[in-house]
Amino acid sequence: MDVIDQAVFLDGPPCVVIDSVKMTYKVPSSDERSVSARKGLKGKLRRLFRMQNLVSVNALKEISLVVERGESVGIIGRNGSGKSTMMKLISGQAAPTEGAVYASSTPILLGVNAALVPDLSGDQNVVLGCLAMGMDMAQIDAQFDSIVELSGLESAIYLPMKSYSSGMASRLRFAIAAAVNPEILLVDEALNTGDAQFSNRSKARMDELRAQAGCVFIVSHSLETIRTMCSRVIWLDKGELIMDGSPEETTRLYQEFSTNLSRGNNFSAARIRNEARANLVATQVLERASGRRTEGR
Template sequence: MRYHVPSTEAQHVPGRGGPSSLARKVLGRAPLVPVDALNRLSLVAEHGESIGIVGRNGSGKSTLMRLISGQSRPTGGAVYASSVPVMLGVNAALVPELSGDHNIVLGCLAMGLTRAEIDDKFASIVDLSGLEKAIHLPMRSYSSGMSSRLRFAIAASVDPEILLIDEALNTGDAQFRERSKERMDELRAKAGSVFLVSHSLSTIKEMCTRTLWLDRGDLLMDGDPESVTQAYLEYTRHLTKGNNETAARLRDEARGSLTVTEVEARESRRRRA
């Protein structure tokens, strides 16, 4: 996955020319440079799996989530899903001035639920959010953890077959983590798949059945949460200590032992008459 972003550094580098580069020069805008957020990777997520994604800042975790959810289109390749993946992030639809309960209705409508379905699920959403009386207060008065809980409760109410969660659970307290874990277990039990991006390795170990480690856009490891988080932790510890050679060796070892799953699009067997 490659983004193109304006770079002030590149302003001094001679460009490749062309009309768009000339136009940018005339308009005084910085030239665009490519950023490779995610390199070629291929994987299959099975029903019932809860897949954690770990990696340093800028390693491509959110980009992978945006690709799976359809918010971004891959530069090359494709994402195949058995149903529409739902990203936990009804954020855009929520209004800070409205109370939590009104935002539940708004968020659920934005996700395509009918009024009858919302009425049906309303109590369980309030319950999962754990907001109790605060549900009647405007969302702008919530702490970031309270807002995250409400967002999680709304998003998790649609029973999506494929649920994507980006860091949302980290702000919750211990009680909420317990509740959200229960809900994620329920989703998995309903044969759903969950993708969870988190910097909290304990959250990943608690909630996931499988873990991916991304680094600088490369998939380095894909395996059980215990061994993947352990390897990632060791790698970051060496980096922090400035043992760059050891860190690089660990990175190479991890990448070298990765079993790559090749996914190929099936050719249509239909023939034209």
């Protein structure tokens, strides 16, 4: 993860720049239909030792984005579209195959698999999580009550975390991650708790972060969460950027796309997807021609 040179953007640097990023994984496949798998000595050895072929999977095709300060960006798409891969690239957990990701500070990734210890109580996990993010004990003491209040756990904070429901654990993870006032917060499927009060509290907290000149990325299958908490939404499908627009318009088209797919109307779904993608490309071309800094380069 590189830190943006402050002199690059004279009007103030954005929080995150994704520059022509591609991500390709090599994964094993048991498919023996390829020529190398069924012909020659190599193919015979593969069958003899039941070796698997390595095939390339394009998790993300070439994508470029600029995310400014104060933005809350929702990322939507079907399973396998590259949403979590993008979050890993932004957070620095993985390096892109091509291109680069730049950030104005170290992003904090909050995911449903955040590494806390189930056998410890909630309050002990608060200390553990905050220490892992670089806070000292004085800072943890000062933030403890606000963390518990945001999580909504009340007296359950003193119970073992393994006794929590998935929603309770997700709320605690969010409250811990948000305690350090990160400039860049990444939230991966951690807000779908079904708790209306927590939804209001977490939205208020993210509004605070955005007001402090930071930015937030949210991955969620809940379109209502995306519409409520985001100022901008990107739609990914099979590793490709399909749409980058307002929450209302982007989620509306994505919902129409998904509904048609679920009903077997593949032609209609493909038309919606292709039109959205074509409009995005046309917009990027116009923005490049105007000479403005744009999401796609």
